[in-house]
Amino acid sequence: MHLTYYLLAYRRLEAPDEIPFELRPSPGKGWGAFATRRIDRGSLILSEKPTFVIRMSHTEITDYHFLLLRDNGSSCFTSMNEAFAENSFNIANSDQHEPEAHGLFPLHSRFNHSCIPNSEVPTVTGEAISSFATRDIAAGEEINFCYNPGFQGRTRYERHQALRFTCHCVACLPGTPFQQLSDMRRRLIRGLQYLSHGVDLDGQRQSSHSIIFDSKLKFAAETFSITLSSRLIYALLMILFLEEEGLLDDSMDSRLRPSLTKTVQLFKSESNQSIAELAMEQKTWVKKLEVAFKLYGREDAADYEVTLALRQLRLLF
């Protein structure tokens, strides 16, 4: 009796008629949002205004009732604070140093997490939040976004530690060939990110050699002495792993492409320049990498300048 009542509670959520999804149980994840028609990449999924906004931090909110809110589609939350935390999004503009503000968004809060998502954490415009498809979503497919940043370089175990629940997405199903490869790919992605940035995902240098085993290479990364040729090859390798992992969606593409274009533009030695440009003209990422591999082991006239510039940037931040 109680369970039926709890499950029906979500049916009472008010949703605009034209939304391209419905809420229903998602096996192993409580309730979730499922596309009711094809959603093209880049198109709007939902724009939602908050039921209300509380202009304080989660820890300060203590005394309200949230009758519609359920802990993962079943029992009521035991604390109001937790109920609000699980159903709200931060709507403060951090660029303009606005004080913390959280809005209650009952529909977007039904979107489950995936380590291979098809939409992004909703963007904030004023007090409304909007989600967009980052890949084509087929009718019947669950709509999800990745709850935590930096997951592309984390293994299943590491992701679950951060999420504090056992994720049931395709990259997390234990014992599958995809999952085993996925962990391997994500370790490689983390290593390649270390080589490019000279720091780990937390912005810190690793004291151990668990990510980059070769101490000379680790030192070269941390002192930004990696050559431009290697930088381009590492960047393309990383994109290839992201693509194989199903993570090269519009959002990832737009994050990575500018720095890739910049790397190509930095080459000063003519023959390197033409190989790099030829690589970028190739249609697929694997083809781009194949051509860029011709640069392997080559130094460039811009290497020293790039090293100095990156060291200065590191000192600034």
Ligand SMILES: C[S@@+](CC[C@H](N)C(=O)[O-])C[C@H]1O[C@@H](n2cnc3c(N)ncnc32)[C@H](O)[C@@H]1O
């Ligand atoms: C914001 S709610 C999402 C909607 C929720 N499923 C519901 O029924 O209301 C987040 C909770 O959903 C569950 N969840 C979300 N994504 C999941 C996933 N990939 N695998 C398992 N559980 C998931 C977890 O319990 C998580 O704490």
